[in-house]
Amino acid sequence: MTSDNKLYAGAAVGLILAALAGFGAARMTAPTAPVEASAEEASAPVGDEIEIDADGIRSSAIMVAPASGNSLDGILLASATVEAMPDAEAVLTARAPGTVTRIFKRIGDVVSAGETIALVESRDASMIAADRGAAAARTTLAARQLAREKGLLAQGVSARADYETAQANLAVAQAEARQAEAAARAVRVTGDGRSVAVVSAVSGRITAAPASLGAYVQAETELFRVADPRRTQIEASVPAGEAGRVKAGDRVELTTNDGQVLEGRVRSATGVVDAMTRQATIVITPGSGGSTIAPGQMVQARIFASGDGQSASGVSVPQDAVQTVGDRTVVFVRMPKGFKAQTIQVAGRSGGMVAVASGLKAGQSIATTNAFLLKAELEKESAE
Known part of the structure; x- marks a missing residue:
């Protein structure tokens, strides 16, 4: 090989080495490409806790109640009617025949006991x-x-x-x-001796007012009806064979048509079975939320019977409290700062209640009504 050829060969080798060195430096200084999350990281479970304060719970209308210690065979479902207490409702009549000359109150007005509602001029x-x-x-x-x-x-x-x-x-x-x-x-004769006064016997609101000004009415004709909406009781009908299981003091959950849930207690059982319906009447006293219901309203009563004929062990929760998150069945347990999704095992369902085999203890406070809002929030956080 001549000297010129050797020179050319050395130059070529130098160029190749320089190119390789430049490529290596470029690889080392180039920005690192994002690394895809591993399968284990992608499948890692998200947190089950949802932070929400008491104001948020109230504004979301989320109801919190303790898990019942009754099994499904110890829960009775019954249709019930809200009634005024016997001494909280009064029918106001004309004590003597005559003509209605004055009407001082209308339906819906608040009246006090002893207040004159109307005057009837009478011979x-x-x-x-x-x-x-x-x-x-x-x-x-x-x-x-x-x-x-x-x-x-x-x-x-x-x-x-x-x-x-x-x-x-x-x-x-x-x-x-x-x-x-x-x-x-x-007959409540007025001072002028011409009329009789129609006077309310109880305090409350006028719920009916069939009286008409100028109408001639007979004695004992109903002119007004007054009831105190704060003093109510619930009368539930249960099968005659199940009435013996209900005892005074048993806990009751009352559900209105708009989904509101109220607490109550069994006051007494009449012990009388209707000959036509074969149903026994249970008298229930509503709790602190009783002022939100009115006489004549229909409610659904869930009675947690404590008498003979029911299983002594078991945990049950309302159907609305049980939610499905992924492949898990959960309830949302009340925590100091919100709720936590707790996995449970369902043993059975009946009458709007779910029997819990494991994962929950009787007495634990859980979200019942509108618990699906907590599920939606949990799924939202998971998606984010």
Whole structure:
């Protein structure tokens, strides 16, 4: 090989080495490409806790209740009706026949016990007022006659028999006066003696007002109905064979048509079975939320019976409390700062309740109504 060829060969080798060195430097200084997450990292579970304060729970209408310690066979479902307590509702009638001349209140108005709602002008009222006045006059006359006979007896002018007769006449007159006064009070005669007053016997609201101004009404005709919405009771109907399992003090969950859940307690069982429906009546006292329901409203009662015939162990929760997150069945347990999705194993379902085989203890506070909102929030955080 000549010297020129050697020179050319050395130059070529130098160029190749320089190119390789430049390529290596470029690889080392180039930005690192993003590395895809491993399969294990992609499948890592997200946190099950959801932070939400008490204000957020109230605004979301999420109901929190303890998990029941009853099994499904210890829970009775019954349709129920809200009724006013016997001493919290009054039917106001005309105490005497006459014409309705004044109406002071309308349906929905608040009234107090003893307040006059309307006036009925009545001929009977005038007669009763006249009898009362006559009885009072006879009493006055008898009292004066007795005083005169007493003076004559003291002077020895009149006999004692006349004095005793005057005493008897006064007693009779006083009895007639009391009778006339009682009759006037019974029909509530007004001061002018022309009308009878329609007076409310209880405090509350007017729930019915069939009275019409100028209408002629007979005695005992219903003119108004007043009820106190704060004093209510719930009457539930259960099968006759199950009534014996319900005891006073048993816990009850009351569900309204709009999904509101209220707490209550069994007050008593009537022990009487209707001959037509073969149902027994259970009287329930609503809890603190009872003011939100009104007489005549229909509710669904879930009675946690404590009597014989039910299993002593088991945990059950409302159907709304159980949610599916991925391949897990969970309930949301109340925590200091919110809720935590807790995996459970379902043993059975019946009547809107779910029996829990494991994963939850009786008495744990869980989200019931609107628990699906917590599920949506958990899935949102997982997606993010």
